[in-house]
Amino acid sequence: MTSLSATIRETKTRGEINSLRAKGFIPCIIYGGAEKNQKIYINKKIIKNLINSENFLSNKMSLEINGKEEKVLPREISFDPVTDEPLHIDFLRIVKGMSIILEIPVKFINNDKSPGLKKGGVLNIVRRKVELRCPTENIPTELIVDLENTEIGTSIKISSIELPTNVVPTIQGRDFVVATVAAPTVVVEPEKPAEEAGTEGEEAMGEGEDETKTEEGDAKLDEKDKKPEDKKPGDTKAETKPETKKEPTKK
Secondary structure, three states: OEEEEEEEOOOOOHHHHHHHHHOOEEEEEEEOOOOOOEEEEEEHHHHHHHHOOOOHHHOOEEEEEOOEEEEEEEEEEEEOOOOOOEEEEEEEEOOOOOEEEEEEEEEEEOHHHOHHHHOOOEEEEOOOEEEEEEEOOOOOOOEEEEOOOOOOOOEEEHHHOOOOOOOEEOOOOOOOEEEEEEOOOOOOOOOOOHHHHHHHHHHHHHHHHHHHHHHHHHHHHHHHHOOHHHOOOOOOOOOOOOOOOOOOOOO
16 A cells, blocks of 8 residues: 655635645545545655556555545546646545445466467457456455466456455446457468469560660661761761762773
């Protein structure tokens, strides 16, 4: 059980409460039982780490107020919508013989000792929290699920989880599933049909032929466009002047 120090507060206005928050404290209230409601405040830095834990709302606490111990259970937290900082906490006074409904987190252990998970199975969590009716003096902080020796296809039901004395689930009349060890899911990509593969090959060949023809045509055009002075002595189609025939001399 977590123990914290708290101080009685006499705040009456919103300004006084805001001033308290500015000094690093969280205003709280304790209610329930035969005693009257008690206004208190707690150091924000100390309790903030507890708030971030998963089982804060099911974790019994002992508050020391002016030398007197008060056993309480956190019931509700108000947060700032912008900064997400805790603004106010309601605590329920724990009274013997009273019962309460709580959502208790489920914890899974021995994952490495599960044959089903070792074979590639997947832990499919159906319920991360289970709603239970608990006596205030016997509230579990978490429910333990042991995965040792679980095979693929195993269903873990609420009946297989050991609950404290007088603690019962609020869902009655059926043995509901908390988690399963499911078979692995493998996604196989379908093969391309043979017709599509052939079509792609023909298209590729056609593209190659067109490119070859285009290159040959470009080469011919380049040859025609060459000027006489651009042609080299070794060109086979170099331009030559026609020979002039000499007429025979008359005697």
